[in-house]
Amino acid sequence: MSLKTPLARAQGLGSAKSGAMHFWHQRATAVALVPLTIWFVYVVVRFTGAELYEVKHFFANPINASLMLIFVLAGLYHMTLGVQVIIEDYIHREGTKLALFVLNQFAGLALAVVCTIAILRLAL
């Protein structure tokens, strides 16, 4: 999906990068995270001091496991996009910036994989 105007596309001008999609994904995840965060806070409060079997029982319900998975993945994606903006704002050496971009993407992806496996293991 391109958000360029037809004129800009025809002229071949404009940003060579993908700032519009970054902006859009940041907002889309933000909107999704509003209700998900309310649910997440409710879950954490409810299970404060709970035994492990109670937590497992909660995740055994596929709706709860799905919601937690969606919350974690949306949150980590939102996080990766946000940290990228911080890197762009403060790191001006191209090499360092590129290295931090890759590190940021790997960190987000690694956490997503680890959380997904943990949630699936609790759910199944």
Next chain:
Amino acid sequence: MAEQKAASRPLSPHLQIYRWPITMGTSILHRVTGFGLALGALLLTWWLVAAALGPDAYATFQALAYGWFGRLVLFGFTLALVFHALNGVRHLFWDLGYGFQMHTANRSGIAVYAVTIVLTWIIWAGAYFAMGKL
């Protein structure tokens, strides 16, 4: 050769000189809390992994999370999460073009601070209630 000299002309004031407007405070805090929550993601991952690994790992997590230092860290993350969520909604309204008037932006900023404190207090009261300590 150009030499480094103290300029005799008046210079623009800098960060330390300005009286911080409310919108400047909330803007900087949005970034700080956002980055803080990225570290909080590590804690959430630890909780999920500990639960998935079994009773021993979960007991270790609980022992650290319920200690005074764990509580302090979790309280900080609660404040950060609530602030970032509320101020994020404020940003979404701005993205739609609402709330840009100076007095509106100032009032919504103060509202975010106030609601953050109230909600954090309610969440912690709820957590202590869930533990049966309230």
